[in-house]
Amino acid sequence: MTELYQFIQNQGLALLGPQWWPPVWTLVWTLIKIILLVTPVMIGVSYYTLAERKVIGAMQVRLGPNRVGFFGILQPFADALKLITKETMIPQGAKKTVFFLAPALTLIPALLMWAVVPFSPELILADVNVGILYVLAISSLGVYGVLLSGWSSNSRYAFLGSMRSASQMISYEVALGFSLIPVILLSGSLSLKDIVASQQHLWNVIPLLPPFLLYFISAVAETNRSPFDLPEAEAELVAGYFTDYSGMGFGLFFLGEYANMILVCFLGSLMFLGGWLPPIGMLSFIPGIIWLGLKAGFLMFVFLWIRATFPRYRYDQLMRLGWKIFLPISLIWIFVTGLGMHLFGKV
């Protein structure tokens, strides 16, 4: 391995010279790391779709997909193959550039956010010191894919769906961001690594249970999942903002949505459930990445559990919940956290 590394370094230096080779190598190495990050995320996304169908099937006393491969284990690949080989249809009167741009604008932010997620103290692609701000900033860009897809497909269903979805995402982004502020207050840092490190003795979920619940419910709404899946309320809007997409365009929306779901679960376990820290010190022989995976996996299961349990909200109820209940509670909790820290002498 080291020989190969030396060989590449020497060849590169000879080819590009000492001025240009180091930056080019940094670029190539970063690209390799990005691929090493995105591939597991994509595989996770495809198997999350299978897990969703299996889990909901079990909850509704059905079998779920079991035809492709052993126990249906190859189902995601069959789905992907089907989507890729399908013909891409463009609706009449669609604004073509924007129409093709929109699915990419949904998927790219969903993948960009993974850059700052620390899987263990060392395993992190970009250790940004404003990690949590970066995640919130990039997640707020996901709205554009939704808005533009609805606008560009020149269809009323898609347009209404995108309007609903965009206003829902904007509304719950506020509550989501505010529910994370108590965590930032407690740990005194915006870096995800420091936030996890500050939970060494006490996971944030114990002092901050209400913000955690707010975070989780807002995350369900933010990712447009049931019971807040109004954007794709099938009975009213066909499929919401991606009604007119077919083939891989539709597939990209799908990938973006699931990548977002997995991300908010990882973020929740990093911010509130102690990330890679084991629940008791004795269990620290198990590597941190497994703990993180277990915690995030549990939250991901709750996502599916909620979907199989609750009926869909009505649109005005959704808006009322977001603005009149979640926003005030999250603001009050910021105040309560500050007061608590002052009283217990943390500041």
Add this chain to the structure above:
Amino acid sequence: MQVVDVIFYAFATITALAAAGVIRSRSPVHSVLFLILTFFSTAAVFVLLEAEFLAALLVMVYMGAVAVLFLFVIMMLDVDFATLKEQALSHLPVGLAVGLVILAEFVVIATQSQAIPSTAAATAAPVANTLAIGRVMYTQYLYPFEVASLVLLVALIGAIVLTLRKRERGAKRQNISQQIARTRAEAVELVKRQPGEGA
């Protein structure tokens, strides 16, 4: 030329071209899209200057909130943009005046950068620039900061007052706590009917 310089000029060019695109494009939606691209490449320039806190805020506030609302309004409004374009020339003097003022400000800043209090002294110490900004903002500039937040609060209340409308009388409204508090006894009435009696 360093690699950082190459990246800086790339983003600077994108910013300038996108800003030109905002004015040039015919469709207002495309204008807003170019505006978003301008914000994004400006944020990238901020990152190159190691002002990642400002970059994150720029993306979050301007791209994530302000431009989304622009898009919303432009998509919903049914405005005849052709006639608007024709009248645009009449606003030219005002526009030029505002542009000149901003240009003058930039020249002043560029030539007399010492006169403007900067966070450079604070960032020279090895602290994260979020911390540095926080320290300066909550000590030295506390009063301007509070005044700015009050102005924003007034604007917020103003927007609510302007759009507040009374529902007409008799409009049905859902009271969720009332609904939940209902018991079986007040909601259901059981009536015994013998066969053949009818309702």
